[in-house]
Amino acid sequence: MKTITFKDRVRLYVSAGNGGDGCVAFRREKYVPRGGPSGGDGGHGGSVLIQASPHANSLLDLYYRPHQRADHGGKGQPKDCHGRSGADLILPVPCGTVAWDHETGERIGEVVAENDTLLIAKGGRGGLGNIHFATASHQAPRESTPGTPGEERVMTLELKLVADVGLVGYPNAGKSTLLRRLTQAQPKVAAYPFTTLNPVIGTIMDEDYAQIKIADIPGLIDGAHTGAGLGHDFLRHIERTRFLLWVIDMGGVDGRHPADDFDGLTRELGSYDPALLERPRLVVANKMDLAEAQTYLPEFISRTGVTPFALAADDDTALEPLQRHLFAAFS
Ligand SMILES: Nc1nc2c(ncn2[C@@H]2O[C@H](COP(=O)(O)OP(=O)(O)OP(=O)(O)O)[C@@H](O)[C@H]2O)c(=O)[nH]1
Ligand SMILES: [Mg+2]
Known part of the structure; x- marks a missing residue:
């Protein structure tokens, strides 16, 4: 059986707690005949919230526990005691999680920065105890109000990674190899397409941290923009990036001309969201160590009009200028 290690979209059934009912009670004390009403209010029901946590890197926990319920409020008590409030249920989710109401399709909101919190189901209000109903002419009220039910909702949570730079390219272009070389991240690298099945984030740091x-x-x-391959689903993870690294296999290893790959990428990104084509980018010609790359590179430049940043992923000398280029783009 395939082990699931990453989930970036889950269905979630959330129930907030009901408010506790108000209480009907009267003071009964020695030497206080006909003590007035003393029924306290019910406690509020707990709400369900999501909170962005850097420690959560996928929605996998919620995939396995899709039913989430906050505590009910306690009933009001005699002697004017409030019922206990139900505790809120705070669900940690990865930074960049977006919440949708599954039934109405309404976008409820998102949590992006660490500790951002979003209410997804509101707890019920506690009912009023009978002390609220006493008036001069109605001194022994038997009225109280019930607590209101907590909200119940079916939600879709969707993760859009929060990263500054997105790597895009055809399968096997060498995206993961580049990420491994540039950062401490360890995505799998192999000579077959679709090695990377889940998005991976790596971080580069300069001397100033x-x-x-x-x-x-x-x-x-x-x-891909229509859902072919693993495509579309993952394009949303680069929506939030501010810079794209287009990685082109200049060796034409998979039998396509690199300029066709460039046109294909332009088409796919543009069909998904034209704004992705406006995004600042650096086109990287990878696999320059291969002999074919020397032939393809000038053809690529004349066909596309783009002069790419040429490198071989395992050539360290090219990586530093690439890093500097990225830092310059963000300074
Ligand atoms: N010769 C040569 N091979 C490279 C270079 N960079 C990557 N490769 C090889 O190309 C193959 C694919 O590399 P990956 O990094 O897995 O490619 P990817 O773009 O992440 O591929 P997917 O995850 O399948 O989309 C691997 O066999 C790498 O070793 C390079 O600069 N030169
Ligand atoms: Mg990969």
């Missing part, structure tokens, strides 16, 4: 987060997503193929 400035950080840039880079997201590696599964390779795009023609028709």
Whole structure:
């Protein structure tokens, strides 16, 4: 059986706690005949919230526990005692989680920065005890109000990674290799397409400890924007990035001309969201160590009009200028 290690979209059934009922009671004390009403209010029901946590890196926990319920409020008590409030249920989720109401399709909101919190189901209000109903002419009220029910909702939670730079390219272009070389991240690298099945984030840091987060997503193929391959689903992870690294296999290893890959990428990104084509980018020509790359590179430049940043992923000398280029783009 395949072990699931990453989930970036889950269905969640949430129930907030009901408010506790108000209480009907009267003071009964020695030497106080006909003590007035003393029924306290019910406690409020707990609400359900999501909170962005850097320690959660996928929605996997919620995938396995899709039913989440906050505590009910306690009933009001005699002697004017309030019922206990139900505790809120705070669910940790990865930074960048967006919440949708599954039934109405309404976008409830998102949590992006650490500790951002979003209410997704509101707890019921506690009912009023009978002390609220006493008037001069109605001194022994038997009225109270019940607590209101907590909200119940079916939610869709969706993760959009929060990264500064997105790596895009065809399968096998060498995106993960580059991420491994540039950062401490360890995405799997192999000579077959769709090695990367889940998005991975790596971080590069300069001498001043400035950080840039880079997201590696599964390779795009023609028709990715319509859902072909692993495509579309993962393009949303680069929506939030501010810079794109287009990685082109200049060796034409998979039998396509690198300029066709460039056109294909332009088409796929543009069909998903034209804004992705406006995003600042650096086109990287990878695999320059291969002999074919020397032939393809000038053809690539004349066909596309783009002069790429040429490198081989395991050539260290090229990586530093690439890092400097990225830091310059963000300064
Ligand atoms: N010769 C050569 N091979 C490279 C270079 N960079 C990556 N490769 C190889 O290309 C293959 C694919 O590399 P990956 O980094 O897994 O490619 P990817 O773009 O992440 O691929 P997917 O995750 O499938 O989309 C691996 O066999 C790498 O070793 C390079 O600069 N030169
Ligand atoms: Mg990969």
